[in-house]
Amino acid sequence: MNPLALTMFLISLAVGTATTLSSYHWLLAWIGLEISTLAIIPIMTKTPHPRAIEAATKYFLTQATASALILFSSLISAWQTGEWYISSLTDLPMNALSIALMMKIGLAPLHFWMPEVLQGIPLSTGLILSTWQKIAPMALLLQMSHFINLNLITILGFTSILIAGWGGIAQTQLRKIIAYSSIAHFGWMIIILKLNPQLTLFNFTLYILMTTSMFTSLMTISATKMSEIATSWPKMPTLTATTMLIILSLAGLPPLTGFSPKLLIILELIKQNMTMLALMIMFISLLTLFFYLRLTYVMTLTLSPNTPNSLVSWRMTTKSLSLNAFMNVLALSLLPLTPTLLTLM
DSSP: OOHHHHHHHHHHHHHHHHHHHTOOBHHHHHHHHHHHHHHHHHHHTSSOOHHHHHHHHHHHHHHHHHHHHHHHHHHHHHHHHSOOBTTOOOHHHHHHHHHHHHHHHTOTTSOTHHHHHHHTSOHHHHHIIIIIHHHHHHHHHHHTGGGSOHHHHHHHHHHHHHHHHHHHHTOOBHHHHHHHHHHHHHHHHHHTTTTOHHHHHHHHHHHHHHHHHHHHHHHHHTOOBHHHHTTOTTTOHHHHHHHHHHHHHHHTOTTSTTHHHHHHHHHHHHHTTOHHHHHHHHHHHHHHHHHHHHHHHHHHSSOOSSOOSSSSOOOOOOOOOHHHHHHHHHHHHOGGGHHHHHHHO
């Protein structure tokens, strides 16, 4: 792709998200979402491959459906209330809007597009899709969190954690595993959205940080399948070790960064007299823990079929690891700063 065109599309992505974040009017928020959707589709297809075209088509159809539902729901809300403000909603449009935004994020049972689309695009585009493209819908959900139906988000969040756990177990493609990991993380966020929006924002921030470090590590290793990360230890032992720790951080194991949001969400659910739900999602999260541990086992506890004679492979590399190292350090060591981060939000 022409670098000028790629720059224009990336600027359009930023403009679309910024438009949605700064809007108080539903039409302006919808326009921002549409700009972001239309800007990422050419980026998905910058490598003209049938799989990338298929992924972009699936993404466009799903996002167009969600955008149409957002537009019609906000129109009904404006008809009933006489206002286009995001903060003024009635019950019927509220439920439809929530479902549409959750479809844009990729929550179960509206998640089927997410693993397929992520599998068909490069890792760099997958990074944008898994992090940046989630900011605008999540910001809208946070703005209207006090209107959302508690039963709806509880059911969708619980379903997302369950389906992501079952779906990720049998996968060998890393991008599909990250997609199911994303669905599970957003399930945790949505469950607590109405009870404590600040905690959802905290979880979302750490999710973006950990997912970015995971994608940058995989891009440096140039791995898209489990068989490829199995041979990464002789090539880059230090990066492979930190990538294993990032996977455990995504799993939510202490003393890594990903432990704090899960612990705080469990404590908040218990405080809100939802102890049974907290216990259920704790047990179901063992499914996601299984495929995370499977990844770490393949990366660091097995030997590749062709073991080289030397301990470290000699190779010429021109890749800069400074950004990757910075993101990895943040993704692994922010647990002690949890109280400080919560006070800033």
